[in-house]
Amino acid sequence: MPENGSELEALKQRLYSRVSRGLGVRRHGRFGGGETETPQTWNDSQEPPESKPVMPLLKLALVSSIVFFFVALIAATYFFFDGTSVISSDRIDVTVEGPAIVDAGKPLSLAVQIENNNATPLELADLLVEYPEGTKSVADINVDLPRERQPIGTIESGESAAASIQAVLFGQESEEKTIKLSVEYRLPNSNAIFYKEKTVTVTIGSAPLAISIDAVEEISSNQRMEFRVTIASNSTSPMQNLLLRVEYPFGFSFATADTPPSYSTNLWNVGDLPPGGKRTIRFEGALAGEDNDERVFKFSVGSKSPTDDHTLGSVFMSASHRVAIRKPFVGVELALNGQSTKQVIADGGGTVRADVLWRNNLPTPVSNLTIEAKLTGSVNPNSVSVPNGFYRSSDNTIIWNAQTIPQFQSLSPGDSGNLQFSFAPPSLSQGGASLRDPSVTISVEIRANRLGEGNVPETITSAVEKKVLFASSLLLRSTPAYLNGPFTNSGPIPPKADEQTTYTILWSLSNSSNALSRVRVTTTLPPSVRFLKGDSGITFNPVGGIVTWDVGSIPAGAGFGASSKEAVFQVAFVPSVSQIGSTPVLINQTTVTGDDQFTKTEVRGGAGVTTIDIAGDPAYKQNADIVAE
Numbered sequence: 001m002p003e004n005g006s007e008l009e010a011l012k013q014r015l016y017s018r019v020s021r022g023l024g025v026r027r028h029g030r031f032g033g034g035e036t037e038t039p040q041t042w043n044d045s046q047e048p049p050e051s052k053p054v055m056p057l058l059k060l061a062l063v064s065s066i067v068f069f070f071v072a073l074i075a076a077t078y079f080f081f082d083g084t085s086v087i088s089s090d091r092i093d094v095t096v097e098g099p100a101i102v103d104a105g106k107p108l109s110l111a112v113q114i115e116n117n118n119a120t121p122l123e124l125a126d127l128l129v130e131y132p133e134g135t136k137s138v139a140d141i142n143v144d145l146p147r148e149r150q151p152i153g154t155i156e157s158g159e160s161a162a163a164s165i166q167a168v169l170f171g172q173e174s175e176e177k178t179i180k181l182s183v184e185y186r187l188p189n190s191n192a193i194f195y196k197e198k199t200v201t202v203t204i205g206s207a208p209l210a211i212s213i214d215a216v217e218e219i220s221s222n223q224r225m226e227f228r229v230t231i232a233s234n235s236t237s238p239m240q241n242l243l244l245r246v247e248y249p250f251g252f253s254f255a256t257a258d259t260p261p262s263y264s265t266n267l268w269n270v271g272d273l274p275p276g277g278k279r280t281i282r283f284e285g286a287l288a289g290e291d292n293d294e295r296v297f298k299f300s301v302g303s304k305s306p307t308d309d310h311t312l313g314s315v316f317m318s319a320s321h322r323v324a325i326r327k328p329f330v331g332v333e334l335a336l337n338g339q340s341t342k343q344v345i346a347d348g349g350g351t352v353r354a355d356v357l358w359r360n361n362l363p364t365p366v367s368n369l370t371i372e373a374k375l376t377g378s379v380n381p382n383s384v385s386v387p388n389g390f391y392r393s394s395d396n397t398i399i400w401n402a403q404t405i406p407q408f409q410s411l412s413p414g415d416s417g418n419l420q421f422s423f424a425p426p427s428l429s430q431g432g433a434s435l436r437d438p439s440v441t442i443s444v445e446i447r448a449n450r451l452g453e454g455n456v457p458e459t460i461t462s463a464v465e466k467k468v469l470f471a472s473s474l475l476l477r478s479t480p481a482y483l484n485g486p487f488t489n490s491g492p493i494p495p496k497a498d499e500q501t502t503y504t505i506l507w508s509l510s511n512s513s514n515a516l517s518r519v520r521v522t523t524t525l526p527p528s529v530r531f532l533k534g535d536s537g538i539t540f541n542p543v544g545g546i547v548t549w550d551v552g553s554i555p556a557g558a559g560f561g562a563s564s565k566e567a568v569f570q571v572a573f574v575p576s577v578s579q580i581g582s583t584p585v586l587i588n589q590t591t592v593t594g595d596d597q598f599t600k601t602e603v604r605g606g607a608g609v610t611t612i613d614i615a616g617d618p619a620y621k622q623n624a625d626i627v628a629e
Helices: 004-016 057-081 428-434
Strands: 092-097 107-116 122-130 147-155 160-168 176-186 194-204 209-214 218-220 223-233 239-247 252-257 267-273 278-287 294-304 312-326 330-336 343-346 352-360 366-377 390-392 397-400 416-423 439-451 457-470 474-481 501-511 516-524 529-534 538-541 546-554 565-573 585-587 590-596 601-607
Touching: 092 176, 092 194, 107 122, 107 147, 107 176, 122 160, 147 160, 209 294, 209 312, 218 223, 223 239, 223 267, 223 294, 223 457, 239 312, 267 278, 330 366, 330 439, 330 457, 352 366, 352 439, 366 416, 474 516, 474 590, 501 516, 501 546, 501 585, 501 590, 529 538, 529 585, 538 565, 546 565, 546 590, 565 585
Parallel strands: 218 312, 343 457, 474 601
Antiparallel strands: 092 107, 107 160, 122 147, 122 176, 176 194, 209 223, 223 278, 239 267, 239 294, 252 278, 294 312, 330 352, 352 416, 366 397, 366 439, 390 397, 439 457, 474 501, 501 565, 516 546, 516 590, 529 565, 538 546, 590 601
């Protein structure tokens, strides 16, 4: 057997030799080795062995499936696009004829034609119409018409059906309104529901009413603002029973209006407007918010509901107005009696101190600063005190400007200051029976000039408003008597030591300006005094010697142009020898409390001790108020 190396060398020579030699192939048997030579060419006398190809069943099935798929696809495409027996929504034509422009408030009529170009009938067909918001019924303009359904029935193949729709549209001039139409139908022997949709756009030509809003677009927080709402009729016939409704944004506080609202603070009865007529409503209020906040006011005008006078039955026109809240250019704050709340309660007999704090918030100087504080309400002109300012009593306005404060001629960025004034309500003697629910509204406005964009001078303003409610003055007078009053008294006058003398205590309550409820008077008796009897409203508790008068309610002005509340009770006094030469106390200090119905606060009053001094009584004589031996 040759070596492995020589055998490989021989194979290499045969592979790379340029002379073709037959390559011997050595074949090895299964159980042993042996060499056989492989012939290089076919012998002419020999035929190649015949092979019989066999296709696997799996391959045959795959090819058949592919052929079937393509045949089915071709058939489906033909029937879908060209088959006359196929049902398609594209073969349903919906045409709408009618005006493209209609005046708001006028009836709109549209003719609808539904054509079935399918080879199969459309069964149980209905026309569904969805109208834009605010659409009304032609039969009753106060009835909303959001949608409607009209039965069509069966539409045979190649036939058409007609329908008509009528409605009243509302909106602003040139506003586009979209009406959505849907044809709902079923197919024979099927419960499925199919749709064919179409939309129609109608433009509002002119509105029967026009709303114009005249108001600022920027304002400082809590600054008072004014709205002027003008409602004009564009109709050729009278507009009747009109209402104006205003939807206030969060933070707005209604203050006043030239025409009082007919309901709450946001609904006005406009009434009737003739063709071309106008009506303007003005109202004021304050808007609170943070810097850069935006608020939207919404206005709606329509006819009054036939079932509710406080509801819009049909809205003819709507409008909105956007207001941005900005940081005050020149800030101003107002404090009353040291309180910065929007509303302050003050003593009806006291003086109110007001502090006006101002500041230039701009990064640039301002000039000609003017501050005005207007007092509206129950003000005693003689009580107004204004250091460094001028009080114009003709209209109760306090003025600070460059004439009274030279610094106001020019203020640098960040400059600030504090101004004071004081005032009081009319005195009880001035008010008399006409002083009821006294209050004072203080409106402070600050104005200055600055250079705006393009170096153009402009006026900047800020404002703040606060209110003072004056509580009622509850006055009690406690008077001792001997002969006066309903009770018969006995005992020596002046009283003597160790002897009993009876007295009548007369209480009289006066109430200055506001109605009071749950009024109660209380006092205590000294040890030397006993309670005998009193009016039905007076009770006595021996524990502590407490005398109580449950007054109840007292109307405003009691004791000031009207009768005061009065009550009496009787006590017995036995002086001791230690009290000889003195003027002893019959009842101790008396207090009175009540609830003020105007300020919603408790008011208090009272009287000092009541002694045996009966000055003014017919039984009075010299030294009648001194205990004798």
